[in-house]
Amino acid sequence: MRFSLARGAGSVAIAVLLSGCSNAPATQQALPAAMPLSPMAHAGKRPHYLHPDGPIGPIGAMRLLELQAAGELPGPAPAATMRHVLRDLRKHTKRPKLRGLPHDTAAVAIWALNGDYNYLIGQKKGGAATATAIDLEANKCVSPQSVHVDHAQNVWVGCEYNAPSSYGTILEYSAAGKLQDAYVPSCPAPASSCGYWYSYLYDSGTDGTMVYAAIPYSEECASNCTGSTNYEYGSGFEYWPAGDPSATPAYINVGEACAPVCNVDYMDLDSTGNIWFSYYGCTSTACGGALGKIANPTTNPKFVTILAAGAFDCPGSVYISNGGTILNYVDSCSRRISQYPMPVTSSSKPGKTFGPTPRNVFKVGQPMGLGFNAVDKTFVLGDADGWLDIGTIANHWKAVPSINLGDYVPGAAFTPSDK
DSSP states (O other): OEEEOOOOSSOOOOOOOOOOOOBOOOOSSSOOOBOOOOOOOOTTOOOOOOOOSSOOOSOOHHHHHHHHHTTSSOOSSOHHHHHHHHHHHHHOOSOOOOOSOOOOGGGOSEEEEETTTTEEEEEOTTSSSEEEEEEGGGGTOEEEEEEEEOTTOOEEEEEEESSSSSSOEEEEEOTTSOEEEEEOOOSOSSGGGOSEEEEEOOEEEEOSSEEEEEEEEEEEESSOTTSGGGEEEEEEEEEEETTOTTSOOEEEEOOSSSSSEEEEEEEEEOTTSOEEEEEEEEOSSOEEEEEEEEESTTTSOEEEEEEEEEEESSOOOEEEETTTTEEEEEETTTTEEEEEESSOOTTOOOSEEEOOOOOOTTSOOOEEEEEEBTTSSEEEEEETTTEEEEEETTOOEEEEOOGGGOSOOOOEEESSBOO
């Protein structure tokens, strides 16, 4: 089933945003070093556009990263950050094997992502020592971008690609690190009217009834897939019944022409199953990070802009905490987390703001995926510059590196979480 809530003639694109910079391998003793880059134009700029004369996909993960680094396709972080990731992967082409680590999942307090080399890393209490590492590539996950822990301590990983060249995948692991299910986006229902599909994803969400994939870019053709006029480009959400990854997904397309959505980024679900999500968008006066909502996504989906484009520098992680009463929005460019009492409206102001998160000696740092502990007193974020940002509701912060996390850590989550 398709729901197209907005359409546009062009392709999705992303602005060049302010970001952190490249850094050397982390150690457990100190934050990773980095060479500073000059600040780049970010919020307020209309994104570059890529106007294809046919499908972009399927393309390999490295080609996708090149387009994201050039600002021509949406990326999970600002284009400057994606250039840093691209440089690292070109420099270090051999994937490290994390051998000799224990498999002590009972000792895991934080699940985090090694985004450069596709590992799910289980860190012990405090975040510095590694309890286990799970090879995500073994389960067809390339470029993991988000990690969440549900009420049963299952671990959900959003993978940009499902190897080698398209679609993305959501992997569900048990608390013991055993793969449970894999949800792969594909031609949405009715599949008979879809002759071609290409997409990738960053984030996922589940309420126990449905499983959702946040898709920043998609392209679809119904028939006669030889000319650009027959392709529909978009971004939005595919979803499946929980526990049934083989079902044909439905798709909610919120558009991609910056009217107002340029591309969907990260998501979470409230207690009634509504989708709350960050996006990069534009109004007649501003472009930047925004907050949107899809009400009644599986029955009568309605897209509403809650906080318009420009409310945030960068669209980042969205996380609903404190028993569903607080919405948290991560602005990775300002390095701050804004908390809003639920339900958030267009006139809402943050009840609290946390941060800025730590930077290293070269003044770089970029918080990404967010998670809370079981009592909502402490939060953890993966940092794109290669460490964990751990903070408290007293707004005390520390940066915790680990050599096993690598140089790009797009997400982290406590286990147990507050879900």
